[in-house]
Amino acid sequence: MLNIALDGPSGSGKSTVAKIIAKKLDILYLDTGAMYRACALEALYRGVNCLDEGAVESFINEIDLKIVYENGAQKTILRGEDVSQKIRQNEVSMMASNISSLPCVRKKMVEMQRDVARGVDCILDGRDIGTHVLPDAEFKFYVTARPEVRAERRYKELTEKGQTVEYDKILEEINVRDYNDSHREFSPLRQAADAILLDTSEMTIDEVTEFILSKVKK
């Protein structure tokens, strides 16, 4: 079984790279961040504060969330609706970071992630894949980049999608999310002891992809 864990902070380029690798190796790709984003959207639909543990706990186990694949591409389905685009909105990002700090949410999402990954060759990207979701993954990478570089990438991505955003605000949000994601109590963002560290600040997507593929092919 080929399991690849790709962890790192937001904007490190890991999801772009994971998608390319999944395609090249013809294996399944799971973007676990999309699942936490969908939880945040569900909280928004219900008018629930993402840090209100009691309120989130009351719905999380019944969340109508499904991950499906269409022509190899992951689609996130919430309440029967394809929310793959909606969950990318910038306002959902901070909410996702908040809701992902709750143990009840992580427990449920990790269960779902392991169900998707069970018995198939796959690459998962997230924050805790190598440390918690798939601790026995054969290949683990921790992909990062300087915050300014990651903010620049996110700014470009969002403006290309037609969203109006400010670079300084994105950078500030990235710093806050980095802090939240790496300081939460329950499976924080952290490099697994056996993960290969890759700083992509000065690397192109192709270079990162080639590097990972060269390790996996060996």
Ligand code: DC
């Ligand atoms: O990768 P992303 O930006 O789409 O993730 C959104 C949020 O979800 C991020 O702030 C942290 C959280 N997350 C997590 O805690 N664990 C994961 N495996 C993936 C994402």
